Amino acid sequence: VVLYNTLIHGLSSCGRMVEAVAVFEDMQQNNGCSPSIATYGALIDGFSKSGDLRGATETWNKMMADEGCVDMVNVVVYTSMVDVLCRHWMFDEAYALIERMRRSSCHPNTVTFNTLIGGLAGSGRTERARTIFEEMGRYGCIPNVTTYNELLGGLLKSEGTKEGLEFFKEMDSNGIVKPDLVTYNSVLRSVSRSGMLVLVLQIFGKMVSSGIEPDNFTFNTVIDAYSRQRRVGFAIRIQDRLSCRGYWCPDIVAYNSLLWGICRWFGPEKAGSYLEKMMVNHGTNP
RNA sequence: ACAACUUUU
Numbered sequence: 001v002v003l004y005n006t007l008i009h010g011l012s013s014c015g016r017m018v019e020a021v022a023v024f025e026d027m028q029q030n031n032g033c034s035p036s037i038a039t040y041g042a043l044i045d046g047f048s049k050s051g052d053l054r055g056a057t058e059t060w061n062k063m064m065a066d067e068g069c070v071d072m073v074n075v076v077v078y079t080s081m082v083d084v085l086c087r088h089w090m091f092d093e094a095y096a097l098i099e100r101m102r103r104s105s106c107h108p109n110t111v112t113f114n115t116l117i118g119g120l121a122g123s124g125r126t127e128r129a130r131t132i133f134e135e136m137g138r139y140g141c142i143p144n145v146t147t148y149n150e151l152l153g154g155l156l157k158s159e160g161t162k163e164g165l166e167f168f169k170e171m172d173s174n175g176i177v178k179p180d181l182v183t184y185n186s187v188l189r190s191v192s193r194s195g196m197l198v199l200v201l202q203i204f205g206k207m208v209s210s211g212i213e214p215d216n217f218t219f220n221t222v223i224d225a226y227s228r229q230r231r232v233g234f235a236i237r238i239q240d241r242l243s244c245r246g247y248w249c250p251d252i253v254a255y256n257s258l259l260w261g262i263c264r265w266f267g268p269e270k271a272g273s274y275l276e277k278m279m280v281n282h283g284t285n286p
Numbered sequence: 287a288c289a290a291c292u293u294u295u
Contacts, residue, residue: 001288002288003288004288005288005289006288007288008288008289009288009289012289036288036289037289038288038289039288039289040289041288041289041290042288042289043289044289044290045289045290046289048290074289075290076289076290077289077290078290079290079291080289080290081290082290082291083290083291109290110291111290111291112290112291113291114290114291114292115290115291116291117291117292118291118292119291121292122292144291145292146291146292147291147292148292149291149292149293150291150292151292152292152293153292153293181293182292182293183292183293184293185293185294186292186293187293188293189293189294215293216294217293217294218293218294219294220294220295221293221294222294223294223295224294224295225294227295251295252295253294253295254294254295255295256295257294257295258295259295260295
């Protein structure tokens with residue numbers, strides 16, 4: 001069963017739901033295996049990630065009709081259902097489901113709330129996200145760094161860099177959660193998109209001195225932000241310096257951003273010759 | 287270490 005679950009999870013998480021369902025059928029019909037709660041969990045999550053509300057709901061119903069699993073239904077599966085609903089912006093339904101969890105003695109946890117808050121914040125509903133954020137404590141759920149990162153991301157995207165930076169300062173000084181790599185990456189994204197180069201460097205410095213190692217997301221984020229503006233030349237210089245010193249090996253995402261920028265600001269001709277150079281110099285597969 | 291949450295093209 002574990003083997004089947006692993007297989008289903010693998011297919012589900014790259015969107016191959018038709019095959020995942022085929023394996024699900026096969027395990028029962030040809031090998032007499034009974035799905036476990038993790039089997040249903042993997043399937044529901046797969047449907048959720050591919051935006052298939054019906055598929056997720058049907059799987060949920062199958063699970064509820066499965067003698068061996070009804071009583072095993074747990075917070076993980078509920079959270080996946082909350083996730084599907086959020087992806088369809090059915091936030092009232094998601095909230096109702098959390099209420100139902102509480103009543104059915106399957107208590108929501110921090111991840112459950114994070115799923116809802118992430119959905120709200122990611123769709124511009126920052127006010128509502130904050131309300132839930134304040135409410136989760138009453139359910140005995142303590143916000144963690146992910147919760148804060150979700151709110152921060154929402155603020156940066158829908159309320160603007162300034163609002164977001166204020167939240168970041170609060171987060172940094174109140175000592176409840178410590179800003180992490182994702183926190184800094186989000187902030188750097190907004191700040192470099194606003195073109196505030198000095199601030200980018202300051203924040204980057206703060207990040208490094210807090211002992212956080214920048215990763216590909218960090219560099220790609222900044223490179224992309226500057227490629228979108230007229231600053232592609234600048235983006236290329238950053239890339240060159242970092243890779244010459246061996247700090248970073250640019251990946252395919254970075255090259256995509258640079259190419260987009262060169263194409264947009266200097267025309268396809270230039271982009272073509274850059275593409276050739278990049279293949280020779282770095283052995284990257286476009 | 288069989289399933290759920292946040293950052294880049």
